[in-house]
Amino acid sequence: MVTCGNLASAGIDYVTATSASTSAQVFLRSVGETLVRDARRNGERVKRWAAYGYEGNAGGHVGLGVGEHGTMLRLSGGIAAMYGREVCEHADRITRIDLQATVRFNRDVAGLARRHAAEVRRGILEGARDRTTRLIRSFGRGDTLTIGARSSDYYGRIYDKHKESKDDRHSRCWRYEVECKGDAAERVRQMVIRAAEPDKAIAASVHDWFWYRGVGVRYRPGLADPLEAPSADPVDDIRTLRWLLRSAVPAIARLGERYPRADLVAFLFDGATMADMAAARRVVEGIELAEIS
Secondary structure (H helix, E strand, C coil), X not given: CCCCCEEEEEEEEXXXXXXXXXXXXXXXXXXXXXXXXXXXXXXXXXXXXXXXXXXXEEECCEEEEEECCEEEEEEEHHHHHHXXXXXXXXXXXXXXXXXXXXXXXXXXXXXXHHHHHHHHHHHHHCCCCCCCEEEECCCCCXXXXXXXXXXXXXXXXXXXXXHHHCCHHHCCEEEEEEEEEHHHHHHHHHHHHHCCCHHHHHHHHHHHHHHHCCCCCCCCCCCCCCCCCCCCCCCHHHHHHHHHHHHHHHHHHHHHCCCCHHHHHHHHHCCCCHHHHHHXXXXXXXXXXXXXC
């Protein structure tokens, strides 16, 4: 039996906005250029980005593009949580917006997605509307339950946020997430703009969306046990350094037993060739033989 957990966070997790009017384009470009610049400064890999006829730059959790129809801004994660409502207020159109409610339980709950899938199936057997439902079983990342077709205006996901994110801030947390597109995105946009407390309104909307579809949602709207202030997700530089520390450093340490440090540095950073390394190896072997003799 899985009892209710505490609602740890709720808000906008992803938003795509477009604008054709001059004032709205100026706003989106100002926000986007600032966030892309911040991403680059923080070590994110910023690269060329294109989508739906818009072209520009993307890095970290922000993408900014311009095209003949105007400007597109795409935000995700913590950046979407911080700037999502402001973007909803000033953009001409919201083409997609994802709402999330993250629930923390007092213990690890491994089978919540399976339990919710059983609830939906039981409701269908009892006469509820048949809905496209899929339970995705995975190893190491936890199970995920999806409700609805990905191409429809609404698409729901329930998954183990801790296993998905590998972030200890989300220990014992599950996430209820609703992806809204088309007319649904515009309806949600109006709800976000008009709400006096958007996070609470979003928590209630996510709760009711799943509840209406037969899911026994395991939280009651109202922030009861908020997470710590969200820290920035690891930027590309940090992710790369962590990979080097985990994978490359041990290999380099082994090579350091066979090649002089200066020659390794020259090979890795200064363009030394394999022939140079072979020569360095012969020198080391010659020194070892001389010491033995």
